[in-house]
Structures are given as structure tokens and as C-alpha cells.
Amino acid sequence: MSDVSAVKAALKSQVIETPSWGYGNSGTRFKVFAQSGVPRDPFEKLADAAQVHACTGVAPKVSLHIPWDRVEDYAALTRYAEELGLRIGAINSNVFQDDDFKLGSVTHPDPKVRRKATDHLLECVDIMDATGSPDLKLWFSDGTNYPGQDDISGRQDRLAEALTEVYERLGDDQRMLLEYKLFEPAFYTTDVPDWGTSYAHCLKLGPKAQVVVDTGHHAPGTNIEFIVAFLLREGKLGAFDFNSRFYADDDLMAGAADPFQLFRIMHEVVKNGGLETETNVNFMLDQCHNIEAKIPAVIRSVTNVQEATAKALLIDAEALTEAQRSGDVLASNGVLMDAFNTDVRPLLADVREELGLARDPFAAYLASGNQERIAADRVGGEQAGWGA
Amino acid sequence: MSDVSAVKAALKSQVIETPSWGYGNSGTRFKVFAQSGVPRDPFEKLADAAQVHACTGVAPKVSLHIPWDRVEDYAALTRYAEELGLRIGAINSNVFQDDDFKLGSVTHPDPKVRRKATDHLLECVDIMDATGSPDLKLWFSDGTNYPGQDDISGRQDRLAEALTEVYERLGDDQRMLLEYKLFEPAFYTTDVPDWGTSYAHCLKLGPKAQVVVDTGHHAPGTNIEFIVAFLLREGKLGAFDFNSRFYADDDLMAGAADPFQLFRIMHEVVKNGGLETETNVNFMLDQCHNIEAKIPAVIRSVTNVQEATAKALLIDAEALTEAQRSGDVLASNGVLMDAFNTDVRPLLADVREELGLARDPFAAYLASGNQERIAADRVGGEQAGWGA
């Protein structure tokens, strides 16, 4: 895209959704280190998300996680979001922390537990109705730890049954986003371990079911941009969960571990129409900030995604196609690298300025005094975290 | 399966197909070490395969690779196979060694190269007609080495086009088996990198297209038995390419690197009906023997597959289901491990004796004098290998 104003327009229209749980405390199995100023309820999480949006201008949507974000009055929560200039994004159904779910949720061997889990998913659709959320995002920790522990194909049957019931409950403007993950917390089999499994289920469910690509959920060496290109070609890419990792963990800031990979992914998005509004790809962050300050970390993640997008938009598509057609390996690679090697921070600063924002959202946030404010204000109560 | 006679009957009816190229010279990019007595033509490869069948009783089929196994008169080759008690198995189309295929075959940017590649696939169907082979096995080395080198989704379009043309050429009793591989020889993208990609293409092509699971072609940590169970549930598992690996190489003897994995795979096969004749899973070996003697190595691979199958057949299915239903993790794992820990070599020796064979096929081969005979006889000419 050689036209700078078109690039800017695309960058202005991109929406990056941030996750409510990313503002709460999180950690590893070894320790959750609490931070000062962390929200104590979903309303405070929204307030934090509003800070990110205020600084970046592209993060007006917030994903909720149920049961963590259960409130008495979803209308009130939705109104509060609107007052903050936000809207409710995906509703995530977390069916992994109830004691009943030790051996699975919708794939549990016991039909009573499956019923309970499916009911939880249906409750999430109710919350979509109540909040105007368009996306039901399903990730299941279901799986097994030991060979023989349960019946792999039997669990697929149970999964299909639950998904079908929930799919049929969806309204016309609601969709189901099915996430896959190689492993963790299940250590031997995971019931939706890869994009193929998610794709196969979505295909049978129908057009309202699409795949979520979480960038941290793959085996070492997996080419994620291939999957992105493939799913876009099939019309089955529903959303991203952006984050990054060096090993098997998956919750570092997006773009922190491999910015070149994020660029290659965004190149496939741009090339295959994934930035178009009608394609309706939800660009979500899904990460936690165990040792770094949370709101600034989300801001940096947003700008990292923006930088990768900007570089992808700057690729000279004509030159690339020409080099590819002629089989010139070095020239075609060179076209891509030219865009990657460009420093897009000035361009993004201009975009922000044109939107009436500070040129550097990270610095602007630090200077805003918000961090000190929430640290002072949010004293007492129970900090939000996993399980709260 | 608690009934020993049923276990024996299942073991007697299993057919393991051996690959013609496994009898020729092979190696790594560093060096191909030639061995004495290696076949010089497809007829001699069949003679070697006949030795394996004579010793094991379960290997009457041989996969051919085209162009390596091109002959003037396929009827003569087929007759020779029959005289040896063999029949022709899968026809493998090798479209990776012609200079034109440097940047791909059916996904090459140049339509002339694609035409040439597709014509080669169609020739393979002709050879199926001529030899009675039921299976066209497609593996493509197609892919790219560098980001930007070619258009990922464009290559999928070209792949789909070629597959469709070939699929339509298939006769009623012929099927297409589409293999996937994570990487190598392509180092950045591979056009059919995982089971999901193969599955998605097969689904569109129709019922005669099925997926091949090569046990060596996955990213580290991939749960292969999950894929096997999933594909059997979908009716889309066409065949195995058995081999094993410790790292990213994929051509050690089946069962040599991880016999427990092979057992878990065979458990899913047995449990999900994959041993039934009507399921029509082709149990192929696909491996090379770079530093070890070839015919004995194929014999050991065959017996390794048999041992894994025997153990899988010995699993107490009722006890397993009972333990799984009750959520007893240790008991269900224990049922599986009991079967794995059983020494099935005596059982398999009995099976062979009942078939009129020696109890130990490996020892029988070594004692047969064949190795010395072929080393003495096969002097001069060009030894078969990759490219010959």
C-alpha cells in the first residue's frame, strides 16, 4: 500500500480489544505477585481499559470473562462502559475453576458435570444478550494428563454435543469463536489442541462458528501465519488472541518475543482481507502481566500490534507480487524486509496526532498520574485475579 | 480384547505395506553411504520385499515411487510381484527432483511447471490402472524458504486446482491419500504442513480423498494419537506412514524412538475400528535405513508395528471404560500400562508358528543366507537410491 493516507486510514480504523483479566493480578503456578492499584471489580477493570483507549485511540472494546466478571446488573456495566467510551467485546466462558471441572467441563465423563458446563456457556450467551456482546469466545481446558485416562473420541462426541446446543442458542448477530491450545493445563491430550480440530467443529456447526488463533498456543516451529492465511481463505478466521512467548508459556506482551512473526502474521491479515470491516476479525489481546505494570504493558502491546500492522500495510504489494511471479527469492524476501526494517513509530505518532492524541501513548500514560491515582484509591477490598 | 484367539486372528489379518525406496540406498544431505547387495531396479526391490514377507507373513504389499520405479512394462512388474506372493500397494508421486521443481511442483508460480507436475500425478493414476494399485499417495515438498518468497494463499489455490483435476481422474476403486509434513525440504512454509490442511482439502475433494499420517511429520509435542482418533472418527484416516524420530528427522525404524507412542497410536486404531478391513487403513512403512542393513531393518520395523498392535489388542477394554467412566485416573492409566508392559513376543511367535513361519523372523532372515546371496549377485549396475 504505497498511499500514506490509505495506510493511515487503515491504522485509524483498526480496533484492538483488550481483556478484562489482563488488568487484574496474575502469575504462574509458583506465585502470583500482587500489584498496587489493581482493580477490585469489573467496573474498575473497565476504567483501566478506558485508560488504554484514551492513550491509544484504537482500543474501545473490552472482553469479559465469566464467572470472574459476573455482576448483578449487566445493563449497568454496559452503561458504564459506554460512559467510558467503551463497549463490551467477547464474552469468555471460563469453565476450569469449579471443583467439578477437575476432569473436564463439556467433555467430562459425567453427564451431570457436562450439563453444568453447558449451562455456563448458555449463561454466557445470556450475558451477550444483556451487554450487546457479539462474540462468545470458548476456550476449554478440557483434556487428560495420562494415557488411557479418558476416551479421546468419546470426548469429541461430548464436545460436539455441547457446542451444537450452544450454537443453536446464538442470535442472528452473535457468533461462536472456538479457541485451540496445544497443551496446559491438560498435559497429555487437549480436546481442542490445534486449528484443525477447531476448524472441523466450526465447519459442522455452521457459518456463525469461527476459529480463534491465539498466537501463543502452538507447538514449537508451527508457522502461525500459514494458519492465518489458510483460515482467511476459508472464511473461518474469527479472532486473534495476541500475546507472545519464547517457550511454552503464552502470555508475554504481544510482539515482545518475536516482532518479526507478528509482522508476518499481519502481512497475511492485510493481504487476505483480514483488515476489512466485513471480514470481521476480532483483534484481541489475551495476555497477563505478572511482573510488569499492567496498564502500560497493555498500551505497549497495543502499539506493538499497531507497529506490525503499519509495517504490513507498507509492503509494496505490486513489487512483491512481481518478484514472486518471477521466482526471484531474494527480491521477494527483500520487499518484505524493506517494510519490516522501516521505523514506523513516526508514522504512528502522526496517526495519533491526527486523532487528537499524544504522539507517544506510553509516555502520555506515565505522565497522566493515573497509576499513582489508582494505587492511592484502590486500597482495601479484594484485588481481581484469576478466580476473583 | 481378552480372547487370545481373537487377538491372534487380528494379528494375522493385519497387512503392513513396505516401501520400495526403503530397500535402496539413502542418507542425509551430508552423505549417502552405499551398502552391498542393494537392488538396482524395481524388480530387485520387489525381491527384497518378498524376503520381508516370507519372514513375517504380514507384508504382502509394496509401495512404488514414481519416477524411481518407472518401468517399461508395468504388467510385467505386476506379474513378477504376484509370482513373489506380493501385490502393488500405493503409487507415490515424487515431484521434487526435477530441476523445474526448485520452487515447487503443483504450487509453483509458473503455470507451465504446474502443468508438468499435474501430468506426473496423472501418470501415476495410469500406473495405478496398470498395476492394480488402489492408492495414489501424494506428498509434496512444495513450500518456500523465506518470508515473502511466494503467496501462501495463492499456493493453496493452485494446490486445490491440481488436486481436483487428479481426483476427477480416479476410478471408482481408487483413492487419493494426501500426506502432510511440517517442514523439510521447504524451510519456511510447507503447502500441506499439518493434518488440518490435508483434512480440509480432502473434505472438499470428496470421499475418495483421505489423510495420511506420517508419524515423523509433526512439530515437537504434537499428540499424534489424538489426530489418529480424530481422523478415524471423521472417516478420513486413509493410511499411515510409519517411521520414528528423536528430533526432526523422520526416518528411523518404526517404534525405534518411542515404542510407547506407537502403542498409544495403535490403541486408538484398535479402539476406533482402524483394524477393521472395511475401514481400509493402509499401514505403510515409510523410512530409510542409512547405516543399518536394509532388509533386516524393515523386518524389525514390521515386528515393531506388530508388537505395538498386539499390546493394543491386549488392553482390557471393559476395565478401561469402567475406570474412565468412574474418573479414576490411576486405574485407567494402569489398564493401559498393563498391556504395554506385557511381553508380547511369545504371543507373536505363536502367531507366526501358526502361520507356518519361523518364530523369530529377524533371526530367520539372518540365517537364510539371502544377505550374502544378494551381496554376491548384485554386482555392477547402478544401485537404487533417491534419484535412481
Added chain:
Amino acid sequence: MSDVSAVKAALKSQVIETPSWGYGNSGTRFKVFAQSGVPRDPFEKLADAAQVHACTGVAPKVSLHIPWDRVEDYAALTRYAEELGLRIGAINSNVFQDDDFKLGSVTHPDPKVRRKATDHLLECVDIMDATGSPDLKLWFSDGTNYPGQDDISGRQDRLAEALTEVYERLGDDQRMLLEYKLFEPAFYTTDVPDWGTSYAHCLKLGPKAQVVVDTGHHAPGTNIEFIVAFLLREGKLGAFDFNSRFYADDDLMAGAADPFQLFRIMHEVVKNGGLETETNVNFMLDQCHNIEAKIPAVIRSVTNVQEATAKALLIDAEALTEAQRSGDVLASNGVLMDAFNTDVRPLLADVREELGLARDPFAAYLASGNQERIAADRVGGEQAGWGA
């Protein structure tokens, strides 16, 4: 070792140390599922360990973890262990759960935090003095999550300084065991990520410092038995932490994920003198039981290690050496596989019978009524777990 009585004697003399924390509650970052009957203090943990020893006859030692197992009176704890027929094994210093340790312990940028961490290690040596423990086992979660976060070589300086201070505090019969781990909970760098780092530090420290090989702490594809053989050759293998894994998690029961690997490891142990008393290798379990019953899971882990050891002892060493010397790849591999394919459960049952134990320790434990007893007795109080 062809002499069955020698094999039995070796199996009788092997000691497998079990970890106190393995009897407590544990889980993943997603959820810790509590179990009934879990110990509430170090004394109850010892009681559980005594059950394992009573059933297996080879588990008389228990590793403690400080601060989890801090007690007022270590002499009383030690006496209680002796009354149960146990003795205190390694003292593990856990310096990862204090809020001060968010960015590291002995490698933390702040010298005050380093002092606190080193003092904790010194306290562990005091506990060794008080309990008669011979081994100080050091594992550090220290590392960084993001590139640039801290100075890699500066952290090595700090690590060396702390280790030296602690090493000098050790008594004549005490040693330091330094564990390495690829990643987790640090996600970018870990300060002791591999055996080479541990080895280099131990070499400088002196003969009382040795390396711990935790079988779950390696990158995919790492050949662990090579490391074992190498360290034994160098006299630097101090201990094992046995557990297993399919992916990057590391706490499944030993031998559960890859029994063939455990066998190969034990083969190197046997071959390189690692079973000899004077080599002084500590065979520890280090694993948790998130969804399975804990005491039975430890029993199975112990028997899995025993089975791997028994198979390794059964290898025909002469035949192996002969085949290796002659360069016969298939014959030498065959000697190894013959031992692996042997069902050693009857042999181990005989060994137990000769020790006056039940032939099947797992069944014996289930029949003992202990599980029901502790579930009934241990009501109220706070169950032990990570952090308690």
C-alpha cells in the same frame, strides 16, 4: 547383568527419595484442586512418605522444602522420621514465593534482596545440620521475562557470589546439588537454564557441588541420557529429580510419558557406575499429582523407576559391547530392546516378596485402608500445598 541374584541385590539396594511437597495439594496456574486426606503439616507428609516406603521397601528418604516444611523443632521432626523408618533427604531452598523475590532471589538487582535470599540458603544448611540431611538442593526460579530486563552476565556474577558463600558454609559430609531448568517461571532467561551452566558453576565451586538432572527440565529433543552419561564420566552427577512430561510441563509421574526414555537413562546410570553406593547419586522424585490420588501416584512412580532400573540391569552387557565394537547397528540396538521388551514385573514382585513385602505395592496400598483413614482423620486445618 546376567546373574539374577545380582540384579535382585541391586534392586534391593536402590534408594528412591520422595518429596514432601508431592503429598500436598498442587496444580497449575489455572487451578489447584484440593484432595481429601492431604497432610496439613510436615509430620503428616512424613506419615504419607512412610506409607510409600512400607509398600515399596525402597523409599526411606524424604526431601524437605523450606520454608514449606519449616518447623519449630527439627530434632523432633527428625525423630519422628526415624520412628517411621525414614530419614531426611535433601533440603530444598525455595526462594520464589516471597514478594521480595518478584525479580529474582540470589540474582536480584537489589543487594538487599540478594542478602535475604542467601540468608535463606544458609538457613537451609542449618536445617541440614539439625536433621542430618546430606544434600542442599538448590533450584532458582531466577530469570527474566523480557529482553533487556536485566543483565545476563551480571546475574551470573551475583549467582556465583551467593553460591560461593553457601558452599563455604557446607560441612565435610554435606554437598550442594545445583538444579537447572530451561524455563518457567521465568519466560525469557533463566539463570541456570541447562546442565552446562550448572556444571560450570559446580566445577568452580569444588567437589562438594554437583549437578541435579530433573528429567522434565529440558528443551524438546534434548537427549537426557547423554547428559547423564557425560556427568557421570565427569563425577558431577549428584542427583535426579524424576518426573515426566509430554510437552513443557514437568510434573507427571516418572516414567508415565516416556518409559523408554527412563529406561535409556537408567541404562547409562547402570553402565557408568551410577548405582554404586560410592557414586552417591540421589534418586529423587520431584513431581506433583494434580488430579490423581497422591500416595498411590508416588507408589507408581517408584515402581516405574524400579522397572526401568530392572530392565537396565538385565541388559546383556557383554553382548552389547561385542555388537558395538563390531559396528553392528541392528544387533546392538537389539540387545537393548530385548531388555526393554522384557516384562520385569514378576522379577520385581519376587524382589518384594524376598523383602517381606506384598508383591504388588499399588494394590497393597489400596487394600490397606490408609486412604480412607487419612480422609477421615485429616479434617480441618489448612492443607499443605505450595505456599503452605
Added chain:
Amino acid sequence: MSDVSAVKAALKSQVIETPSWGYGNSGTRFKVFAQSGVPRDPFEKLADAAQVHACTGVAPKVSLHIPWDRVEDYAALTRYAEELGLRIGAINSNVFQDDDFKLGSVTHPDPKVRRKATDHLLECVDIMDATGSPDLKLWFSDGTNYPGQDDISGRQDRLAEALTEVYERLGDDQRMLLEYKLFEPAFYTTDVPDWGTSYAHCLKLGPKAQVVVDTGHHAPGTNIEFIVAFLLREGKLGAFDFNSRFYADDDLMAGAADPFQLFRIMHEVVKNGGLETETNVNFMLDQCHNIEAKIPAVIRSVTNVQEATAKALLIDAEALTEAQRSGDVLASNGVLMDAFNTDVRPLLADVREELGLARDPFAAYLASGNQERIAADRVGGEQAGWGA
């Protein structure tokens, strides 16, 4: 380094050594695709290396590989190099293509083969004497494919014996560089699989033995910059073999697969004194160009290393240290990312201009007409490749 002139001076003084074999034909085990204009002898390889140096100004050294680069008259070859403005770099001993080396070279079970292999290494020292090469670079393909195939610790004894003999033959200004590689072509064990093994041997040999870090030779997830920092701290980093990879292959252009990793590596080099002349780190490329034009690919690799170096030099070291000391995770990471996100191509163009070179070496080479010239001239004869 905030002083631009100091950065430029450092960039001008960096020397990147290119490998003679990189100019010849290469490929995978599937196929070697020949290219036109490829050198037919070591003299023509030097001529190609001179082209790279002429365009980049920083590549005056060329590694030779023996036996591929054996010539009658090494003095003549050395003179020819000097006439081209080059000098001979490392001598690589290739002991993997003789039929005798099927089961190993210096670790082979047969002492006659070991003698032959060691003699080859000693010949390489003779060639160092004759050419003025300062570095003997040792990489061994030695290892095994199957468990049991050979004695792991016995092979270490043999390795140590050969290395010692060769080490003692080295002159005062010659050193031994010992490379490690996880796997390939050996598929089960490799005799020098990791940096720890290489380090342990080098330590025993003495100060003239140092470790080579080949960036493509690690298990997935290995933190290479940690190893670099550790070895520099120990004074044991002798050289790099730069290349890159996405999976397990290791011969793509340096910086092509993960430019951020290359930057992190160069950051540790810069920070730990690795760019200082007296540290004497040899920055070699070691890669092949299977499908892309070779000389331009080497040029791009050189400029990729330069770009990573330039970015590393631009890191604000004071700000980084300050942020690290204060434990500010986001700030310290931000300092690093600021440098990485900088477009250093203009700076490098200035450096080249100051050296009297074209600003864009890649374009300059394409415009030079050399590629057409060698394609026209080098007709007939046998193209250089692996084995020639």
C-alpha cells in the same frame, strides 16, 4: 553507545568471515539444484568471496573446508587470496564423507578409523601453517542413530583423546574452535550436542580451545544469547557460525528467520566485549543457499549481521543499566526495543560511503554484471558442492 562516530568506527572494524562452501552448490537430502556460474575450484570460490568483500567492505576473510578445498599448492592459494584483498580464515575439517566414517570419525569404534580421522585433523593444521589460518574449526557429525548403537561415554573418551592430540600439535598463534550441534546427521546421540559438552572439552584442553556457537544448532526454545553471554564471561567464545532457521534446518541466511534474536545476540556480544579486537571472536557465516542466488545471498547475510550489530551498538547502555538497577521491567525492555526499532540502514549506508563503497551493496552487486559474467565464463568442469 551514544556517540555516532564511535558506532561507525565499531562497524568499520567488524570483520565477517564468509565460508567457501557457501558459494558452491548445496541442497537438502531431497535434491541439490545446481545454479549457473557456481565455482569449480577453491580459486573461483575466493573470487566470489572477493565480490562480497568488494561490495560490503567487511568480509576480507574466507573459511576453507578440507577436503573440499584441498589444492596442490596452498601458498599459491594464499597468494591468490591476497591478490584479491582476502586472507584465509578458519580451516574446517570435514570428516563425514569418507565411506569409513559411516559410524563416526574420531569417535568411531574402530581405532583404525579414528587414526585416519585424527590424521585428517592434523593435515588441517598443516594447512593452517601453509595458509596462515589462525583457526582450526572442528565440527563432528559423529554420533549414533539408535539407542544402544554405541557407548556414549566411551565415545567421549575417544573424542577427548583425538582432541588432545590435535591440540598439542597447534602452534602458539593457532587455536581450536569446537562446534556443537544438537542433531543431524546423527539422529539419536551426537558426540558434541551442546555448548556444555564443547565447553567441558575446551576447558580441559586449555586456553587455545574455544567454543563455536552456530546459531542454527540448538534445541527449540534454547536462549542462544544466554550462551553467548555466558561464554564471553568465561573467555570461551571463539566464534560464531551465523545462519538462521525456522525449524530444525540451520542454513538460511543469517537474520532471515529471526532478526530480533540476532539483535539480542549482538547485544550480548557488544555488552560483554565481544566486538573488541583482543577478545578475538570470529564472526563467521556458515550457511548454504539452496534456491537463492549465492553471492547476493551472502551479501544480504553480511548486511543482516551488520544491521543487528548497528542496532546493538545504538542501545543506550546507561539508560539500560539505570532501568535494570531500578527493576523497571517495561523501561529496560523499552530501551532495548528503541534500538531494535530504529532503521539503521541509512547509518550503514553512511558507513559504506565513508569507506568509499556504494551505499547499497546488494544493488551494487546486481549492477556490477558479475553474476552474468561468471554464468558465461564458468561453463564446463564440475561445479563445487558438497563432496567436490
